[in-house]
Amino acid sequence: MKIGYFGDESSHTYACALKNFPSDRLTGFQSIAAAAEAVEQGRMDGAVVPIENSVGGTVGDALDAIKNYGVYITAQYFMGISHSLIGLPGASKNGIKRIYSHPQALSQCDEYLKRFFPDALKIPVASTSAALKTLKSEDEAAVARSALPGQTVLDSEIEDVKSNTTRFVLIKSAPVFRGGNVSVMFDTRHRPGELLKALNVLAGYDLNMHKLESRPSRDGVFRYWFYVEFDCRLDKEQLMAVMHKLEGAAGFIKFAGMYSSADNPT
Numbered sequence: 001m002k003i004g005y006f007g008d009e010s011s012h013t014y015a016c017a018l019k020n021f022p023s024d025r026l027t028g029f030q031s032i033a034a035a036a037e038a039v040e041q042g043r044m045d046g047a048v049v050p051i052e053n054s055v056g057g058t059v060g061d062a063l064d065a066i067k068n069y070g071v072y073i074t075a076q077y078f079m080g081i082s083h084s085l086i087g088l089p090g091a092s093k094n095g096i097k098r099i100y101s102h103p104q105a106l107s108q109c110d111e112y113l114k115r116f117f118p119d120a121l122k123i124p125v126a127s128t129s130a131a132l133k134t135l136k137s138e139d140e141a142a143v144a145r146s147a148l149p150g151q152t153v154l155d156s157e158i159e160d161v162k163s164n165t166t167r168f169v170l171i172k173s174a175p176v177f178r179g180g181n182v183s184v185m186f187d188t189r190h191r192p193g194e195l196l197k198a199l200n201v202l203a204g205y206d207l208n209m210h211k212l213e214s215r216p217s218r219d220g221v222f223r224y225w226f227y228v229e230f231d232c233r234l235d236k237e238q239l240m241a242v243m244h245k246l247e248g249a250a251g252f253i254k255f256a257g258m259y260s261s262a263d264n265p266t
Helices: 012-020 032-040 060-068 103-108 110-116 128-134 194-204 236-248
Strands: 002-006 025-029 046-053 072-080 084-087 098-101 121-124 140-144 152-156 165-172 181-186 209-216 224-231 253-259
Touching (some): 002 012, 002 032, 012 072, 012 165, 025 032, 032 046, 032 165, 046 072, 060 181, 060 209, 060 253, 098 103, 098 128, 103 121, 103 140, 128 140, 165 253, 181 236, 194 209, 194 224, 194 236
Parallel strands (some): 002 025, 072 253, 098 140
Antiparallel strands (some): 046 165, 072 165, 084 152, 209 224
């Protein structure tokens, strides 16, 4: 299969894709949206993207991409994440004035960066891979998984929490209906109690919700849509009945996927 991933071969997402698809053709993309678009258009059979970190929280770009493109979550993977501080040859920790990385990686190393680099600028960029390519001088460093050729590791295992874990998902252009996890996206009418009506649909089917998050809708000032994950042991017909009822209690709605944790999904 042709599997896309976010970043390049120095990224954590590449490591996850390689672990789970070692015999498939892997292609990196500079953004999660670009990877999702490639799946929607059929240029990729699927793509691996990060959706949540145990320290940094939800990856908003992933939720937006799943909402905006014709893709669905079909599997999820958990992988321990360790970061390194990377610079150019001749660089030293004492001379670092600017540190680049993806906002998630900066968040996961926040205490370390505050302790050792309180005066350095922390500059968010599109990915940890982009951070490595940004380095041009000895007073710059990047937070990333591994160094590119010609770069040097200034410090390793700099994440604040040693159990730091990222949840990755496999997105495809068609949903599957197996697994014990379901993701749904929806918005509600801007009236009191409307969100409660939608959540009561899940409660009515005795579905255990374990994630609820709001995202800016971008079509109105301070308007939001919601991302929900819940445990599900229903078959496809029963799940579609839930979706039909939920649609009656919501405005926009998207079934974002049914999936389980797997090493080598098909």
